[in-house]
Amino acid sequence: MKKFKAGIVGAGIAGAHCAGTLAAAGWEVDVFDKARGAGGRMSTRRIDGGWGALGSPFLSAKRDPFRSQLREWVRQGWVAPVRGDVWRGRATISWEQAQLQNHYVPTIEPSKLVRHVMGTARLHTRSRVVTLQPRTLILENGEVRDDFDCVICSVPTPQAIPMLDALPRLLERLHAVNYRPVWSFLMRWEGGPAADVIKFDDHLLDLAVRQTGGGPGLWAVHSTHEFAETYLEAAEIEASNRAASALMGLLGLPWPVEIEASHLWRYALPDNPVGGFWLGDRENRVALIGDGIAGAGIERAWESGQRLAQSILQSKEELAL
Numbered sequence: 001m002k003k004f005k006a007g008i009v010g011a012g013i014a015g016a017h018c019a020g021t022l023a024a025a026g027w028e029v030d031v032f033d034k035a036r037g038a039g040g041r042m043s044t045r046r047i048d049g050g051w052g053a054l055g056s057p058f059l060s061a062k063r064d065p066f067r068s069q070l071r072e073w074v075r076q077g078w079v080a081p082v083r084g085d086v087w088r089g090r091a092t093i094s095w096e097q098a099q100l101q102n103h104y105v106p107t108i109e110p111s112k113l114v115r116h117v118m119g120t121a122r123l124h125t126r127s128r129v130v131t132l133q134p135r136t137l138i139l140e141n142g143e144v145r146d147d148f149d150c151v152i153c154s155v156p157t158p159q160a161i162p163m164l165d166a167l168p169r170l171l172e173r174l175h176a177v178n179y180r181p182v183w184s185f186l187m188r189w190e191g192g193p194a195a196d197v198i199k200f201d202d203h204l205l206d207l208a209v210r211q212t213g214g215g216p217g218l219w220a221v222h223s224t225h226e227f228a229e230t231y232l233e234a235a236e237i238e239a240s241n242r243a244a245s246a247l248m249g250l251l252g253l254p255w256p257v258e259i260e261a262s263h264l265w266r267y268a269l270p271d272n273p274v275g276g277f278w279l280g281d282r283e284n285r286v287a288l289i290g291d292g293i294a295g296a297g298i299e300r301a302w303e304s305g306q307r308l309a310q311s312i313l314q315s316k317e318e319l320a321l
């Protein structure tokens with residue numbers, strides 16, 4: 001029996017889940033990512049023998065099937081429900097009062113979690129894809145892979161656009177999608193609110209989440225979109241110092257904070273996704289998934305990978321792209 005082959009661009013949660021679902025059904029799946037590992041916007045930075053989250057700090061589920069998936073990941077020991085206190089404005093409130101139920105944190109490095117999700121699919125790291133053509137992808141090093149039954153692209157839509165010149169039907173649907181940036185920092189400080197999450201009511205900083213995997217006093221701090229738009233072209237040191245001084249002012253910290261890592265997510269969250277779960281060019285066997293299509297957040301990205309994989313698997317002879 002013929003073994004179908006898929007080539008997937010992007011090893012974030014959308015591409016990984018699509019890859020794992022197809023691989024579990026017997027497909028041969030190759031996943032190409034420009035980064036050094038899997039995870040995409042769930043990525044972390046190694047700190048003091050542990051790690052801190054530079055991307056999404058939480059996995060949250062509004063409904064099934066992702067809710068059941070998260071419960072399954074709890075059983076596997078990969079995530080745990082968030083408990084603790086939230087500091088908001090001037091007061092500390094419990095997680096339940098903050099109405100943040102159904103939020104989970106990874107208990108293993110998210111890149112490993114995403115790698116597990118990929119199952120038996122082959123991951124090619126440091127492999128940037130530059131062009132998509134019918135059933136074909138072309139890598140930055142000039143390698144042409146034209147042996148696929150379908151090609152799936154799961155990168156933020158502004159990063160997909162330059163690859164799609166040969167696929168105008170997909171290209172024309174993407175131009176309106178706009179992503180907003182976030183600067184993300186790992187900072188360490190002593191003192192401040194006795195909470196696990198700090199929600200700022202501020203134009204510069206949005207959120208801080210305590211990181212338990214990288215030694216005491218480590219926090220992930222996220223800027224607002226407005227801050228990131230102002231410091232979009234700034235050097236890391238300039239953006240970090242501005243965020244650190246804002247933080248010290250907001251929390252009234254007695255000692256300077258240490259900045260351990262920083263990252264600009266130029267495409268952090270889409271504010272006007274295409275809609276639906278995936279976008280396909282059936283004739284050319286190319287489809288797009290991810291949060292630029294399905295909407296912001298891990299749940300939507302995961303579900304977009306699942307819906308496309310199910311649709312492909314349901315159409316037996318002809319691939320349903």
Ligand SMILES: Cc1cc2nc3c(=O)[nH]c(=O)nc-3n(C[C@H](O)[C@H](O)[C@H](O)COP(=O)(O)OP(=O)(O)OC[C@H]3O[C@@H](n4cnc5c(N)ncnc54)[C@H](O)[C@@H]3O)c2cc1C
Nearest residue numbers: 010012013014033034040041056128129290291297298301
């Ligand atoms: C700071 C921050 C905080 C967030 N907080 C939350 C939260 O609390 N809860 C929540 O649900 N969501 C949150 N999100 C959003 C969530 O992380 C994303 O919606 C989700 O991870 C998107 O997954 P994806 O697979 O669609 O894309 P990505 O994770 O971006 O994966 C795309 C992958 O494609 C790769 N890639 C890109 N271009 C190429 C190329 N040319 N060739 C090869 N590979 C390429 C990238 O390296 C990346 O690995 C947050 C995001 C950020 C940035």
